[in-house]
Amino acid sequence: ETGVTQTPRHLVMGMTNKKSLKCEQHLGHNAMYWYKQSAKKPLELMFVYNFKEQTENNSVPSRFSPECPNSSHLFLHLHTLQPEDSALYLCASSFEGDRQFFGPGTRLTVL
Amino acid sequence: EDQVTQSPEALRLQEGESSSLNCSYTVSGLRGLFWYRQDPGKGPEFLFTLYSAGEEKEKERLKATLTKKESFLHITAPKPEDSATYLCAVTGTASKLTFGTGTRLQVTL
Numbered sequence: 701e702t703g704v705t706q707t708p709r710h711l712v713m714g715m716t717n718k719k720s721l722k723c724e725q726h727l728g729h730n731a732m733y734w735y736k737q738s739a740k741k742p743l744e745l746m747f748v749y750n751f752k753e754q755t756e757n758n759s760v761p762s763r764f765s766p767e768c769p770n771s772s773h774l775f776l777h778l779h780t781l782q783p784e785d786s787a788l789y790l791c792a793s794s795f796e797g798d799r800q801f802f803g804p805g806t807r808l809t810v811l
Numbered sequence: 812e813d814q815v816t817q818s819p820e821a822l823r824l825q826e827g828e829s830s831s832l833n834c835s836y837t838v839s840g841l842r843g844l845f846w847y848r849q850d851p852g853k854g855p856e857f858l859f860t861l862y863s864a865g866e867e868k869e870k871e872r873l874k875a876t877l878t879k880k881e882s883f884l885h886i887t888a889p890k891p892e893d894s895a896t897y898l899c900a901v902t903g904t905a906s907k908l909t910f911g912t913g914t915r916l917q918v919t920l
Contacts, residue, residue: 741912743855743910799845802855804852
């Protein structure tokens with residue numbers, strides 16, 4: 701498989717659930733990103749990892765917890781989310797800050 | 812703070828009717844301006860990177876240009892398959908990608 705993959709593609713969860721989003725890149729990149737995309741809003745950068753080290757946390761609430769075990773895998777752990785967290789969550793990767801390649805996204809609905 | 816404004820918000824064209832999308836930006840130390848295409852329910856797909864004023868890039872019916880304040884994405888003789896949301900983004904000295912809200916393009920027969 702090539703490019704950036706994300707699982708699951710769709711997720712429905714209650715406010716008390718705990719779930720995780722997974723991202724994998726097969727491009728040999730050294731940086732990975734989580735973005736949130738809501739209707740009528742620009743993509744919002746959430747977290748950045750360079751060589752597995754978190755280099756940016758864009759004032760994201762603690763109910764979102766990222767994990768980057770290696771340069772190919774990125775997780776976003778979710779717990780006690782709110783309905784306003786419903787959105788498309790996109791993962792991206794790049795090589796040394798160059799153009800970013802995006803995965804297909806996870807459509808999250810919080811009930 | 813870096814900012815990107817795209818216009819129009821939505822554009823409806825007939826097949827073959829050429830037009831341009833605008834991306835105005837303010838950024839501290841431009842390192843790159845990016846155009847992406849996004850289809851419904853999918854992630855953004857990379858189209859072009861422009862690095863300096865005067866630069867132009869072309870791909871099929873699309874041509875991107877850059878000045879010191881804005882970029883244009885020109886669409887020549889569009890086809891229905893060009894229908895998508897087109898996103899513009901910039902990165903500056905902060906090395907962070909800042910996106911606009913996009914232009915939703917619909918091309919009809």
